[in-house]
Amino acid sequence: MDTLIQIRRELHQIPELGFQEFKTQQYLLNKIAQFPQENIRVTTWETGIVVKIVGSQPAKTIGWRSDIDGLPIVEETGLPYSSTHEGNMHACGHDCHMTITLGLVEALANNQPKHNVIIYFQPAEEGPGGAEPMLNWIEAERPDLLPDEIYALHVAPEYPVGTVATRPGLLFANTSELFIDLKGLGGHAAYPHKTRDMTVAAANLIMQLQTIVSRNINPMESAVITIGKLTSGTVQNIIAENARLEGTIRTLNAEAMADVKKRVEAICAGIEASFECEIHIDYGSMYYEVNNDPECAKKLLEFAEQYEGATSYECPAAMTGEDFGYFLKGIPGAMFWAGANCDYGLHHAKINPDEELLSFNAKFVEQFIRSL
């Protein structure tokens, strides 16, 4: 079996949530230790790793970032190399991102690049966010690990393998997590008039939250409010004293995010009054938008145009979030969608990327970095 496919399958079996990527970190360190070490400097931070490859005649430093965490999803692919961590799955392709990046490190370790290259294996992209604290550590303690420009990819199930899709400017949205706790008064299912039912309050709240996008956001702009999880009550014949909504907000700019949050708070105040309950809102972690440097995005698209087997595509922006946005806030660079050709989308329990994407992108990224 192709080495990269084997690596991807091994990583696929050990998905770990943000800042718990202990086995993943050890796996990556073991692999990196097998590559020629002369030009490699390895540093760890939390569950992440930074690898510096020293260039032969460095005039600049190029960065490449891979995220490393999995998601809390029960895998349903039925694959023989399914997750062995029950309840967790690499359902966002980070197993592929890590594999491609290991392929890149190996190639650069074997054949020294001209410029310095710094590789970031970054924890906790799905949450609570590893990029911002990793960058804070680098800026405070290891400024020598800051690159002059930086790139990253994300698998895209909807595109064929070989697709390199990106755009100058905004690629991914601003995000904010959203956790809402409701507290009322529980009691016997047969005596609703003596209780304050939080299942009914939560149901009303969800429906009212959906009016923010349809009634408060300018139709010429865009926003998303998704409640991905609702928990309420304890058993079928007790009225729920507590309920909790867990979701995410997506907008195309920071101002729209502030406007949406104002409406969330106003609607919650209304629910408190009408259902006689207490509501607590927690915005969890927020990700800065992924805003590609126009020149860097152009370089990627132009390189893909002339690269054999690649399809260069200037794609529309998406409401996905990515804490790679924090890297791009201070460093010019770009992210691209890498075609993964599969039937199920990101965050689905049956997602199964076409493994052809591994060797294609490992080579593509290596050649692109050498071209800079």
Ligand SMILES: CC(=O)N[C@@H](CCC[C@H](N)C(=O)O)C(=O)O
């Ligand atoms: C590429 C991707 O799917 N990223 C995640 C990032 C999640 C950020 C945060 N936990 C949130 O939900 O707001 C995404 O869901 O877009």
